[in-house]
Amino acid sequence: MPGVDxxxxxxxxxxxxxxxxxxxxxxxxxxxxxxxxxxxxxxRDLVYGARGLRWDSLAGRVAAKEAVRKVxxxxxxxxxxxxxxxxTGPHGEPVLLLRxxxxxxxxxxxxxxxxxxxxxxxxxxxxxxxxx
Amino acid sequence: xxxxxxxxxxxxxxxxxxxxxxxxxxxxxxxxxxxTELVEIAxxxxxxxxxxxxxDEILALRTFADLVTYVDNAPxxx
Numbered sequence: 001m002p003g004v005d006x007x008x009x010x011x012x013x014x015x016x017x018x019x020x021x022x023x024x025x026x027x028x029x030x031x032x033x034x035x036x037x038x039x040x041x042x043x044r045d046l047v048y049g050a051r052g053l054r055w056d057s058l059a060g061r062v063a064a065k066e067a068v069r070k071v072x073x074x075x076x077x078x079x080x081x082x083x084x085x086x087x088t089g090p091h092g093e094p095v096l097l098l099r100x101x102x103x104x105x106x107x108x109x110x111x112x113x114x115x116x117x118x119x120x121x122x123x124x125x126x127x128x129x130x131x132x
Numbered sequence: 133x134x135x136x137x138x139x140x141x142x143x144x145x146x147x148x149x150x151x152x153x154x155x156x157x158x159x160x161x162x163x164x165x166x167x168t169e170l171v172e173i174a175x176x177x178x179x180x181x182x183x184x185x186x187x188d189e190i191l192a193l194r195t196f197a198d199l200v201t202y203v204d205n206a207p208x209x210x
Contacts (some may be wrong), residue, residue, distance in 0.1 A: 026168055029146075030175040037171050037187045058138070066167055074195045081167075 010110040012131045014070030018059040020123055026060070038062055040085045041097075060118040061086045061126035064094065068102075068114065069131040077105045086116070094118050096129070106131070135181075136200050142176045155197030167191055172195045173199075 028033050035044065039061065047057045065084045072079050079102030096114045098106055098123040106114070111131040118127045140150045148163060159165045165173070170193070174185040181207040193199050 023168060026172045030172050031176045033178070034172060037175065038168070062168060069167075078192065081191065082187070121157075 010092075010112075010116075010132060012071045012074050012111075014067040014074070014129045014131075015127065016063040016066035016070065017124055017126045018063040018066075020059045020120070020125060022057050023059050023062060024055045027053075037081070040082055042087070043085060046086075046088060056120040056122075056125055060094070060120050060127060063125045063127035064096070064116055064118055064129065067127045068096065071111075071114075071129050071131045072105060072109070075109050077109065079105055086118075094127075107116075135204050138180055139173075139177065139196075139199060139203065141171060142180060146172055146176060148173075153196050155195060155200070157196045159195060159196065159199065160194075163196075177203060178209075183207065184209050 035058075038058070039047065043061060047054050047061065049057075049080060064086045065081060068084045069078060069081075079098065080100070083099045083102035085097040087095045087097050094116050096116045098114070109131075113132050115130040115132070116127060118125065120126070140153070143150050146169065148165060148169065150163075153163070157163060161168065170190050171187055174187060174190045177183065178185055181203070183203060185203065185206055189201075189202060193202055
């Protein structure tokens with residue numbers, strides 16, 4: 001209905017796409033130092049499978065963090081990269097966890113929930129974040 | 133090598149075209165450097181120079197001149 005905003009302006013959306021092969025080349029060139037900058041310690045374990053680093057999972061997490069930054073950026077704020085963590089929920093779903101100043105920023109902006117969906121195929125990973 | 137020269141060398145090694153780049157060149161809009169590339173630039177610069185570069189500060193830079201200034205003023209690693 002025109003003129004009615006049930007979320008009182010507190011809803012934002014962010015999306016990002018990551019080229020899996022391009023990210024793989026970057027990490028293979030730069031090694032662990034790159035992974036240390038991109039991922040929180042707990043996430044390092046989650047992106048490794050029985051056959052080594054799962055590039056699609058890494059790309060999905062990077063896309064998710066960038067999508068979160070777009071959500072906050074649209075409100076003039078920018079959380080620190082490593083204050084954004086992607087956990088795995090009880091049903092295997094990705095769950096966003098904000099740490100430190102990122103959570104404070106979310107509280108300030110009135111974000112009560114951050115919903116995340118990630119999709120990936122061989123060449124690309126896409127993440128969508130809805131803040132409300 | 134000076135800071136600007138080091139940055140240009142690193143960017144070329146990372147397959148980023150630096151031809152025609154000047155101080156006002158925008159990293160994201162003009163060079164189409166994205167966040168992961170900026171992180172890779174930070175890692176590569178730390179390997180070449182004894183500087184400590186912060187991921188979030190690198191991600192916040194807008195222009196090539198901003199990057200040169202940031203690296204020039206970054207804390208030195210022992």
